[in-house]
Amino acid sequence: GDSVTQMEGPVTLSEEAFLTINCTYTATGYPSLFWYVQYPGEGLQLLLKATKADDKGSNKGFEATYRKETTSFHLEKGSVQVSDSAVYFCALSDGGATNKLIFGTGTLLAVQP
């Protein structure tokens, strides 16, 4: 079945460092891909999405490109801030009638001042 694999955390960075969180997927069809962020004590918020190959999703300085050839959707940010500390989830939707999401295990990012 469909699945999502993302790098284990925690990822600890200094402020203004470059961030990459790797995400790869397995899917039989043409999924949509998402990054969600969970701040402490809160629910998940959609950070960005991409619906087809080569699409780039971007929001709040974060970017991810849908790479069909490598089945990847890596999250990047050029300069992280302390306020970016959170858990990041990569997810896919099969695009079918159910619109179910399949999540990766989440990656904790801690940014130090």
Added chain:
Amino acid sequence: DADVTQTPRNRITKTGKRIMLECSQTKGHDRMYWYRQDPGLGLRLIYYSFDVKDINKGEISDGYSVSRQAQAKFSLSLESAIPNQTALYFCATSGGPGQGDQPQHFGDGTRLSIL
């Protein structure tokens, strides 16, 4: 006001008790979902519903039941709680039939502890 509201936010209870977690939404979405989050496992789907008459099991439905009382309300019940159901529970909604790029919108979660 939040678009997706979960109650209670926290609950501590004992093994064997019946528990109901409630979710209501003001987004007008037809689709609603219940997930549980466990450390190192991400979020796993328990049940989902397309409308009041359409309820479907997710990947981990054993030990849980749901009720879709109205388009805006979707409750999750644990008939006889056990300690390994201790987790963070999320409700989510989405719109658009057959539109896989419709993102899901999440509540703030219910932290459930079963002693």
